Structures are given as structure tokens and as C-alpha cells.
Amino acid sequence: MxxxxxxxxxxxxxxxxxxxxxxxxxxxxxxxxxxxxxMYLIGSKALPLxxxxxxxxxxxxxxxxxxxxxxxxxxxxxxxxxxxGMVRELGPxxxxxxxxxxxxAKNSSEIGAMKLSDQIDALTAFGFNxxxxxVLPRTVAAxxxxxxxxxxxxxxxxxxxxxxAKQTFQIEIAWFWDTAINALKMKDLFVGFAKPFxxxxxxxxxxxxxxxxxxxxxxxxxxxxxxxxxxxxIVILILDFIxxxxxxxxx
Amino acid sequence: xxxxxxxxxxxxxxxxxxxxxxxxxxxxxxxxxxPSGAGKSSILKIIAGLWxxxxxxxxxxxxxxxxxxESEYQTMRKKIGIVFQSNALFDSLSVTENILYxxxxxKSLTVSELNEKAERLLNFVxxxxxxxxxxxxxSGGMKKRIAIARALAFNPDLIxxxxxxxxxxxxxxxxxIELIEKLKExxxxxxxxxxxxxxxxxxxxxxxxxxDGLVVESGSIEKIMTSDExxxxxxxxxxxKHNYIMKSNYNMYELINV
Ligand SMILES: Nc1ncnc2c1ncn2[C@@H]1O[C@H](COP(=O)(O)OP(=O)(O)OP(=O)(O)O)[C@@H](O)[C@H]1O
Ligand SMILES: [Mg+2]
Numbered sequence: 197m198x199x200x201x202x203x204x205x206x207x208x209x210x211x212x213x214x215x216x217x218x219x220x221x222x223x224x225x226x227x228x229x230x231x232x233x234x235m236y237l238i239g240s241k242a243l244p245l246x247x248x249x250x251x252x253x254x255x256x257x258x259x260x261x262x263x264x265x266x267x268x269x270x271x272x273x274x275x276x277x278x279x280x281g282m283v284r285e286l287g288p289x290x291x292x293x294x295x296x297x298x299x300x301a302k303n304s305s306e307i308g309a310m311k312l313s314d315q316i317d318a319l320t321a322f323g324f325n326x327x328x329x330x331v332l333p334r335t336v337a338a339x340x341x342x343x344x345x346x347x348x349x350x351x352x353x354x355x356x357x358x359x360x361a362k363q364t365f366q367i368e369i370a371w372f373w374d375t376a377i378n379a380l381k382m383k384d385l386f387v388g389f390a391k392p393f394x395x396x397x398x399x400x401x402x403x404x405x406x407x408x409x410x411x412x413x414x415x416x417x418x419x420x421x422x423x424x425x426x427x428x429x430i431v432i433l434i435l436d437f438i439x440x441x442x443x444x445x446x447x
Numbered sequence: 448x449x450x451x452x453x454x455x456x457x458x459x460x461x462x463x464x465x466x467x468x469x470x471x472x473x474x475x476x477x478x479x480x481x482p483s484g485a486g487k488s489s490i491l492k493i494i495a496g497l498w499x500x501x502x503x504x505x506x507x508x509x510x511x512x513x514x515x516x517e518s519e520y521q522t523m524r525k526k527i528g529i530v531f532q533s534n535a536l537f538d539s540l541s542v543t544e545n546i547l548y549x550x551x552x553x554k555s556l557t558v559s560e561l562n563e564k565a566e567r568l569l570n571f572v573x574x575x576x577x578x579x580x581x582x583x584x585x586s587g588g589m590k591k592r593i594a595i596a597r598a599l600a601f602n603p604d605l606i607x608x609x610x611x612x613x614x615x616x617x618x619x620x621x622x623x624i625e626l627i628e629k630l631k632e633x634x635x636x637x638x639x640x641x642x643x644x645x646x647x648x649x650x651x652x653x654x655x656x657x658x659d660g661l662v663v664e665s666g667s668i669e670k671i672m673t674s675d676e677x678x679x680x681x682x683x684x685x686x687x688k689h690n691y692i693m694k695s696n697y698n699m700y701e702l703i704n705v
Contacts, residue, residue: 313535314531314532314533314534315535317531318537319549320497321496321527321529323521323524323525
């Protein structure tokens with residue numbers, strides 16, 4: 197019962213943060229420096245992860261589907277499977293999960309440490325809204341950076357799949373690339389490119405929320421950092437499901 | 448002048464302040480004393496406008512601020528400086544940046560005017576030449592002084608100090624007390640939270656004793672020392688027990704009727 201109550205309080209507090217964020221959207225122009233720093237950090241630190249994540253997702257996708265398709269003599273379908281799979285699902289989800297871990301842990305622990313040492317209260321005392329000063333730049337940075345990172349994951353994934361297709365299933369590279377790209381319809385691109393924006397928004401608001409409500413010293417900080425990563429990851433998987441389902445049924 | 452009337456505060460189910468009322472006069476240095484967890488820091492955060500009490504009224508120079516909107520409160524806040532118990536220096540910023548970063552007039556001043564301002568403040572707190580250091584490179588006493596310089600940058604009418612001498616050696620404590628006295632000469636009113644007897648004796652012109660979310664006694668040091676409140680007696684007896692060097696004009700053992 198107490199837990200249920202806490203959960204309701206939690207949703208309420210999260211709602212307040214999101215409301216503050218949306219109401220303060222204009223203040224971003226005073227916080228471009230912070231936003232650019234965050235963009236740089238997300239981009240530079242996450243790029244190697246995303247390259248690796250995308251590459252291996254594509255490679256595995258090609259190996260697994262390739263062997264199944266071979267049973268039907270349909271290895272030529274690998275390119276379609278890999279490109280649709282990467283662009284619609286694995287690219288956004290793998291990038292989302294990697295960024296939930298990286299950006300989520302960073303936001304939550306940084307803001308949590310600030311909270312524990314009264315820096316958040318100090319911001320307020322100096323006349324700044326912590327949501328505008330800390331959450332907004334991080335969210336905008338994520339919104340801007342997640343799509344290019346997802347695109348990079350998509351492309352490295354398709355390239356990884358292409359290598360496997362050539363190596364294991366003797367498929368021509370040029371042909372693979374052409375069919376992979378041609379298989380993508382507007383709808384697929386829409387799904388694949390819309391997801392990162394939702395993921396970015398929720399990863400950054402959820403992790404900042406856990407940072408802002410940190411209490412209970414270093415143990416609390418650790419706990420909330422874990423919560424930030426866990427909840428962001430779960431939300432990504434749920435959002436991904438909702439997206440896929442709705443898009444298949446509506447569009 | 449600040450007046451708190453029947454302030455209560457709780458976090459979810461936990462009651463922190465039950466019914467707190469007191470006045471802070473402009474010219475007097477006020478010291479708030481009380482045991483750990485009594486609600487002292489919470490009172491400062493309410494005065495600074497960081498937390499909103501559940502009920503009660505707060506008056507600044509006769510204006511009731513309880514019902515003010517956030518933006519009206521912003522103007523009020525600029526008149527109040529706060530030095531947090533944990534200093535709350537921004538650890539990603541250098542000392543100079545900590546002092547200047549949040550100034551409202553930052554945009555309208557030139558770089559050299561800003562640097563001059565920072566140097567003047569650092570000089571005031573005896574921290575010349577430390578502008579380029581980062582908080583992690585400073586000792587506890589140094590951090591405290593930077594936190595004071597940062598609060599002063601806003602030219603506040605009132606400064607709130609949360610345990611400014613806790614954890615500092617006697618010499619550093621003395622220099623912080625000197626700073627607070629120097630501020631008084633410049634016309635800044637200070638409210639100091641402390642549970643160090645020396646601070647109470649040296650600074651306190653008006654003393655407010657808090658226990659368990661309530662004001663148990665308030666007034667001059669003489670009034671506190673001769674109080675009939677059992678809690679006040681016990682608390683000050685414990686505070687003075689290990690203080691061998693007393694200020695000459697106050698003999699605690701005589702004043703406290705144990
Ligand atoms: N953000 C918060 N959420 C919930 N409870 C809190 C919060 N901040 C403080 N408290 C509780 O309120 C009570 C009063 O805390 P406060 O920090 O005001 O005490 P204090 O008198 O300053 O103590 P100390 O001398 O140890 O600094 C404590 O029991 C504390 O646990
Ligand atoms: Mg305290």
C-alpha cells in the first residue's frame with residue numbers, strides 16, 4: 197500500500213518536472229552553452245558504443261535470419277530483413293538502450309550528486325529554476341543527438357549485415373545494398389526516425405527526475421542511478437512495442 | 448525585518464516543523480540553535496523561499512510573502528543570501544565562476560568589471576588569488592569562505608548561514624565569525640544556525656532555541672541562559688560542558704541553573 201502511494205507521488209512529481217520543462221521551453225535560449233556541452237558529450241562519448249552496438253546487431257540479425265532463409269533457398273531476402281529490422285527496430289532500440297545506460301546514468305548521478313550537496317537548492321536560491329537550468333538543456337541535447345546516432349547505428353548495422361551476407365551467404369555487395377535501401381518505405385523510415393525522439397525525451401526526463409529526487413547519501417545516489425537506467429530501459433521497450441503495434445494497425 | 452508566524456512543514460507524512468513563530472530584527476544578529484534534526488536548516492530554507500511551508504505566514508518588512516507567486520518571490524530572493532551547510536559550491540565551476548556565474552547583471556558588465564568584482568569579494572573573505580581553483584582543491588574552511596563570497600555577490604540585505612563553523616578548526620571558525628561581524632558593520636543582517644556555544648556567545652544578539660520542530664525559547668543570551676525551560680538548560684549545559692575557555696564576561700556554569 198505504502199509502495200503504491202509512493203508510486204503515485206512519483207508520477208505526480210515526474211508530471212511536475214515535465215510540466216516545468218514544457219512551460220520553460222523558451223529559457224533554452226539562455227542555456228545554449230549547457231545544451232551544446234551536453235550535445236557534445238552525448239555525441240562524442242556515445243558514438244563508439246553506438247557504432248559497435250549497431251554493427252553487432254546487424255551482424256547477428258544477418259546470421260540468424262540468413263540461416264533460416266537458407267532452408268527455403270531465400271537468402272536473397274537477407275538484405276530486406278536486415279535493413280527493415282535495423283531501421284524499424286534494432287537501430288532505435290539498441291541505440292536507445294545504450295543511451296539509457298550512458299546518458300541515463302550520467303544525468304541521474306550528476307544531478308543526484310548536485311542534489312545531495314544542496315547545489316540544486318543553491319540554484320533556486322540564486323533565482324534559477326533547476327528544471328530549466330539542468331533538465332531542459334539535457335533533454336534538448338538528447339532530442340537533437342539521438343536521431344543522428346540512431347541513423348549511424350542503422351547504417352553500421354546494414355553494413356555489418358552486408359559483410360555477413362557476402363562472407364557466409366555469397367551475396368553481391370552492390371546488390372545487397374540496392375535491395376536493402378529499396379526495401380525501405382516511407383512508413384518504415386517514419387517509424388524508425390520517430391522513435392529516437394520519444395526515447396530521447398523519456399530517457400532524459402526519467403533520469404533527471406531520479407537525479408532530482410535523490411536523497412539518502414551515496415546509497416541513495418546509487419539506488420537512484422540504477423532506477424534511472426532500469427526505468428528508462430523498460431520505458432524504451434514498452435514504447436517500442438506500442439509504436440510497432442500502433443503503426444502496423446493504423447498506418 | 449522578517450517575521451514567521453505559525454509556520455508548519457511536513458514531508459509526506461513526516462512532520463518537520465510544528466508551529467514556528469519568531470521575528471528577526473534588521474540590526475540584530477540572530478542565532479538559531481537546537482539539536483540535529485530539530486528543523487534548523489528547514490527554517491532557513493523556508494526563509495530563503497526554497498521550501499513553501501504547509502501553513503503559516505512569512506512577512507518581509509511587513510509584506511506577506513506566503514501567497515506570492517514564484518516570479519514575485521524571485522525579486523524577494525535576490526535580497527537574501529544563503530550559505531548552505533554543505534557549501535553547495537558548483538563543482539564544475541572555478542571559484543571565480545562560482546561567484547559570478549549566477550549574477551543577474553553578468554550580461555551587462557564587462558569582463559574586467561566582473562573580474563574586479565570577484566577579486567574584491569575574494570579579498571573580503573581573505574581568499575585572494577584563489578579564483579582559478581576548483582572547489583575540490585579547497586579545504587573546508589576555504590570552501591566556506593567562497594560560499595560566503597558567492598552569497599555576498601548579490602549584495603543581499605540578509606544572509607543566512609547554516610552551521611558556518613561546524614567542522615572547522617578554531618582559527619578558521621574565528622575568521623568566519625569575524626567575517627560575519629564585518630558584515631554587520633556593513634549593514635548586512637545575519638541569521639546563523641549553529642550548535643557551537645562559541646558562535647552563540649560571540650554572535651548572538653537574539654537567540655532562538657528550536658527543538659523537535661518548535662521554538663522552545665527565544666531572546667537575548669542572558670534570557671536563554673537563565674531560562675526555566677528544562678530542555679534549554681540541558682542543551683546548553685551539554686554545549687558548555689567541554690568548553691574550558693569561556694568568554695570572560697559569560698560564566699556558563701554560573702548562568703545555567705543545573
Ligand atoms: N528533503 C527532505 N525530505 C524529507 N525529510 C527531510 C528533508 N529534509 C530534511 N528532512 C527531515 O527534517 C528534519 C529536520 O531536518 P533539518 O535539516 O532541518 O534539521 P537540522 O536542525 O538542520 O539538523 P542538523 O543540525 O543535523 O543540520 C529531519 O528529521 C530530516 O530528516
Ligand atoms: Mg541543518
